[in-house]
Amino acid sequence: MSTTDPELELAITGMTCASCAHRIERKLTRLDGVEATVNYATEKATVRHRVDVDPQLLLDTVAAAGYAASLPPPPGEQDGTDDAADAELALLRRRLVVASVLALPVVVMAMVPPAQLPGWQWLSLVLAAPVVTWAAWPFHRAAAVNARHGAATMDTLVSVGVLAATLWSLVALTVGTAGEIGMTHGFSLTAAGSDGLGNVYLEVATAVTAFLLAGRYVEKRAKRRAGAALRALLDLGAKDVAVLDEHGVEQRVPTDRLAPGTRFVVRPGEKVATDGEVVEGRSAVDASLVTGEPVPVEVVPGDTVVGGTISTSGRLVVRATRVGADTQLAQMARLVEQAQSGKADVQRLADRVAGVFVPAVLVLALLTLAGWLLLGGSATEAATAAVAVLIIACPCALGLATPTALLVGTGRGAQLGILIRGPEVLESTRRVDTVVLDKTGTVTTGVMSLVDVVAAPGEEVDDVRRLAAAVEAASGHPVARAVVAGSAAPLPPVTDFTSLEGLGVEGVVEGRAVVVGRPRLLAERGVDLPAALLAAVEAAEAAGRTAVVAAWDGRARGVLVVADTVKDGAAEAVASLRGLGLRPMLLTGDHARAARAVADEVGIEAGPDGAGVVAEVLPAEKLAAVRRLQQQGHVVAMVGDGVNDAAALAQADLGIALGTGTDVAIQAADLTLVRGDLRLAADAVRLSRRTLATIRGNLFWAFAYNVAALPVAAAGLLNPMIAGLAMALSSVFVVTNSLRLRRFR
Structure with missing residues (x-):
């Protein structure tokens, strides 16, 4: 068979055991020019066939074996498979x-x-x-x-x-x-x-x-x-979009009417309708859907954006580059489906x-x-x-x-906040030797928090925190929200507020011109950082944290350090997993310094091959990392919470999702920890093994x-x-x- 031969996915009904799937697979494969794989769990048959093979022959062959099959519906039509099931x-x-x-x-x-x-x-x-x-x-x-x-x-x-x-x-x-x-x-x-x-x-x-x-x-x-993971994943996309015509007039249309080259508008708080390139505007885009990184990514004209991500601040005009089945969201759905289909029953x-x-x-x-x-x-x-x-x-x-x-075990698990999908899950827990932990939202809270304030010599920490929070209160950026949440004192009002996209904010508080932003912003304003503040910035960045500098009246007054903090009990959870004979690893789309700092804090050590932490990976690379471990002979459990973890969760021998995460991750996983407490992961493995x-x-x-x-x-x-x-x-x-x-x- 050639890789260019057409491929069909048939929905099969009437199977009662794995031998039914094997029988259908044998019948289809015996046809000249046909290769078939039948998955009993998903009740689907993936069939690759020569162009001259009539699809009706495939349906008749399945019917002759005593079962019923149906072809996928034409584009735009509703699939009745869910209703039939x-x-x-x-x-x-x-x-x-x-x-x-x-x-x-x-x-x-x-x-x-x-x-x-x-x-x-x-x-x-x-x-x-x-x-x-x-x-x-x-x-x-x-x-x-x-x-x-x-x-x-x-x-x-x-x-x-x-x-x-x-x-x-x-x-x-x-x-x-x-x-x-x-x-x-x-x-x-x-x-x-x-x-x-x-x-x-x-x-x-x-x-x-x-x-x-x-x-x-x-x-x-x-x-x-x-199939619930795929439905949940595809539901994440925007349903309609404001399209710009040649005169710049906006008109809302369903997203399935977008074509490559179409210009559309994304307002603050809206989802990006499809993959594209920014042509106008600046904004901080929440791309955690794809990267898992909690800090929004600043985009300007010429940058690419991914469908399903969210613009958190500015208005964008985007030119569509990929639509429909070609988008990154659709490709992620295919990754989940392929990983689920490849899992042995x-x-x-x-x-x-x-x-x-x-x-x-x-x-x-x-x-x-x-x-x-x-x-x-x-x-x-x-x-x-x-x-x-x-x-x-x-x-x-x-x-x-x-x-x-299974009923008693899953019932007891539900009481403890652990949901077990089925008996095949129990078999996996017995053999698992490696547990891969997603960082953001799993080991860490996934929410930016103010973790440190360093004042310049002669300045008060409380003044730095209060004045910086007063200006940041007028901004909706996640870093700004973390600074505001970290200040318990009543905040004075701010006037003449200005948001400098990608750099910071400024305003007048109590008669002082306050600037809060990245060190680059202060450098552009001609404000030098004293040695103590420069050292604080470098230490924060070395630990994978975000540092912003507060200045007023032309002088740098302090550094505020914001970070995604480790969850309570994460270190205890890692120790418990190790006690069960599992080797914990950290897998994240975040940068290596932040990942290593979190790993050190929770007690994840580099293994014999030095692969205790795998950082800066996209969803496809997370999937590849899990496959690589499996090819090395490891039986892998994956713990995650985000859409970007869904494919890896489905590919892993045992997928464990946090119930506080996305529906996509939960549906792709084998075990769900309802309370989002990582310590339940070890309990879930022990309960699964006992039930098995x-x-x-x-x-x-x-x-x-x-x-x-x-x-x-x-x-x-x-x-x-x-x-x-x-x-x-x-x-x-x-x-x-x-x-x-x-x-x-």
Whole structure:
């Protein structure tokens, strides 16, 4: 295949497990001139094909495999994929509610003898009918599709088990003695000599359906969120824009009508509509969307601006250079999508074993039936033993193993302020050895603060702070806001205020002409800095901080140092992560001096390769840094909060977002720390590992139970009624084991 061949993204519906994705991928790839990758988590197929391949052939191939596919909508049209996914999830929820409500009385009547009133078995049949047909339909349909292609999954075993228990009960009710009014369940332990047609097993069929629908619903809801990062990212762009015509008249139009070369206006506080070049005006542009750097970037005519960034002060006229899918915001969205698609799915253990376990159970049930008949057993005894094999093999405990532990673990996490996306996240936490921390907004507050005031010899610190804040109060620049917030005293009024874009501010306070700005501004005014103030400026800049100088009456009076401060508990969080065997690193778009100063403050040391801090990186470079670590053999966790972190969060083996950050980062991550407290990162890893260990324990005991019980059932030593009870007890064990996670501290 050539890299110039067209590429399509198909939306796939109907997949129930990872084997479905593999089957579709194989079918598509077998077509001449087609390469396909199917992602079960995102329910998308990325297909590269020769020009002469008809897209309809791709859709027909997916349909022939038993699934449905749709092409992306034409430009400008609404994609109905989200609506279809929401409808599918709503239908699954209705099936779960109906199954749960109807199964409960069926199970109670079958298991509690005092509840077995006259005719209870017929009432059970009425209640069970919708459960084993309509509610269990997804399992029956998947089993039929699998059978048509000569495959077997857990859906096959669920369907066969539910149908076997139901059909046996129907036969027992209509042909056997189970339909007699006044019948109650007996408790014969073995199939030999038991009245197999005197019992019904509808509680088994309904309970299995309800339990496994609950697991399917949890899984589907997690998958539904896979595309949320892209939607949140694209929503960051401006919706409309003021366009200038050839006469300079403004007209507001939707941003999708912009074309390269179009001139548009950006007022203070507005988003830049698309990537472009400034042709008029000056302003401080908040580019943290792209760089993560909290200090706005001063732009003048000739500078480039990125769509989605915000003009904080002046009015700009911008000429569009890139629009639509070519903008940097759209490219970031593609980075997130590619990183999510490239993440390997962790296939559940139950699905992996099903390929062997399910056919083996079906064969064992047939051999049991034939063996009993050949050895002289009655047809009732043979059928009873075979049904016992199918019932005891019903994967009720297997189906509960993951969702119950996940529900309890995620519920406990929510109480602690930790949100876990799904079971694949837990697998990642076990293997992680390196944790990459974004700086701005993650390790630091992301807000500029006044951290120091140095007065010139003979001056008072309070005077420097008060007069500088009085002038800065008339400015909306983030540095000015930090200076004002750092002054507790009442501020005198300012007159003759002037903002000097990119340099500073000036005004008259208490009869004094006060200038506050960069050292360059004072140099232009012919004001020299004394040695003490010059040293303060150099020290601040060496530490990666921002220094502004205050002067009045022609003399420099003091230096005010502004910086993005380290969050409370950040150093403790780094120490905790190190205690879990993880190597912390700092990754930032900020300059190297600021990054190194923060790393030293929180205790991040340079590793053996000297790469403890990676600074001055753009979003694509953050993504590349994570990939580079992965290529070196590391399993990487990424902690971030900004849009510029989204692609790296999606690429990392474990993405951890701060809940105080942007929706894009949260949706791209695997774990979310709701309170934005970095100390929760270590707790999140520990809780995830504990939950994974519980899931593995559940799966082990569920399989061990099946393996041990199957020979007993095949030998006729287990009545199907007792098999159903044993299956229920195995489910109780799994649930009880999962509930231990509520005690996590």
